[in-house]
Amino acid sequence: MRINEIISTKRKELGFTQEQVATYLNVSTPAVNKWESGKSFPDISLLPALARLLKTDLNTLLSFQEDLSDLEIATFANELGDDIFKNEFGSIYEKAIAKIREFPNNDRLKYTLVTILLGAINFNEPSNKEEYLSELNELLIQCVDSKDLQISNFALHMLAINACRAENYQEAEEYLNKIVDFSIDKEVLEVTILSNEKKYDAALEKLETKVLAEAVKIQNLMMQSVNLLAEVERYEEAEYFFNTLKKYTECFNLMPTNAYLAEYRIAVKKQDKARAIAAFTKVIENMTKPWNLEGSILYANVKFKENSLFANNQIKAIISALEKDEELAFIRDTPEFKEIMEKFK
Template identity: 35%
Template sequence: MKINHIIREKRKELLLTQEQVAEFLGVSTPAVNKWEKGSSYPDITLLPALARLLKTDLNTLLSFQDDLSDVEIANFVDEVDKTVQEKGYETAFQMAMDKIHDFPTCENLIYSTVMYLTGALILYNISEPERYEKVFEAFYEQLSRSQNTEIKETAISMLISYSINRKDFSKAEELINTLPSSSIDKEERISVLYTEQGKFLDALKIWEHRILDSITEIQTALMNMLDIAVKEERIEDADFYADVYEQASKLFYVTPWIPYHAKVSLSVIKKDKKECLAALKSTLAAMREKWRPKENPLYKHLDSSETNILSERILAMLQEEMVNGNEFAFLENSQEYGQLLQELRTYNNIE
């Protein structure tokens, strides 16, 4: 809100006339009238007294506060979008710039409006976007110093994109390194940067790691969902999660025996001899398969040590439990289990 609107609204709230304001400040009534019309402004020496008279503070009087609500900002962005469609992008752009000029410290207004206009450049295929982008980049520079984490990181991401587009890779990398290590975009932005620089091997390693990490997270989530389903006695759902675990693991070409891990665990919980023996049989058969991740395009650039550590740890725990633990005690009288156990001992050369 401009200072003229603030003076007028605060005066009316206090039931003061322009004449009373003028008399209190020692100025003419026409001067106050001009202030409220926006055709002139109070002398700086009058501002403290004017603020006291209107029972407000200088920040509010000078519109230094972010005094637009989220609803007002959302409604304005809708107006800008409507203007783009009805009157063209340039008119909407000028409309947005005028609003920002009125509220230069309203960070949420700048963020929402500039983000919309940036997207609209592409959505409406605006010609000569460079002249607008130059303005937007200045705003993103301003927003990159925000105390609001979301606004700050989004602004930095936009600045990274601008730097990459103009092949300023050193600036892009500098900006990427300002992002917090917890930001999910940091690794992604680095890989995009590598791709633009033609460092395809480095980019592929990042994406392959992302795939391997993601399937591990999916497996962990499914195992936890399975556990909850069992505790809530939703066995049908638990069976479903175990099936998805197997399918997802096979789809993403993990260690050959891993797909059966969920079914082994579930069958032990259920004390289902038939299911457990089938799952163990599949597990032990898969153990004989040599896993060669580099032969698959998903992981061909990763070291085998990077892909084997977790699966080897889980396998070792399973083998130890089968040989020395109690989880499989319900299978002890099974001839088939005895054969599987002997097979495991032979495979590992266990005495």
């Protein structure tokens, strides 16, 4: 239970009214009411007296408990992700913040929930968006001090992205410069150790997992190159990168959606209706198909948990965002585009 639930439960068990608790602690009755409703918390100086009154100890009152496991964090994160498509942003935000308050020292929980909220805020577009963004940035800044270097680096990376979106480029550069980059490749050393121990299957699995991760990184870099070249209207180079990206994607059995997204960006910038609609159709169709790597010789030793498949609500979110995209005005009224939008809504 949380502290507000503990105060309310213990008070009722002992037969006290909120007024009696308020009198004992020399505070107002509305203050006690806010504690029990979770709208505020007792001042730290009041906690010992409150614990004595409720015949409990501080550990119980503060609901100290063991930290969340990675599985528990993932389960809550999935639950919160589903809420994005059902509830207003304010209620999603409060739910996430309540969980963070419950486990204030869990940096992984904090970072995970902040990234979900940053995605949700762009989907829900609350009226006080800037205020929320400022609060989320503060939570990311807290994550920078994490003892887990990976979380610290992730938080710095996200802060740099947010600063860049806000056109605070000097601030973005400062965040990037704080990211710790190791030149030692831990995975390569682990492969050597496993090979020397004659654990060849494990060594191959680690190598192939590394190949896949690096291949995805290069695919993303090539996508960014296509987008940038199209943005500055250097179409010949953009087409070359796109064709190379398409071959690379096939060669390494990567998600084809990303290659079609690159083609789609070129078509949109060139105002090519037929090509834009064709590429967009391929993007959405591939989102509905599983990205199955189990039959790939390149990754034969990798144990995949499940096929990577975009959830229906993710596709709907993308469709919803595209409906508002001003760049698509030139194809939005075409019968083909309307048909696609209706099909996948």
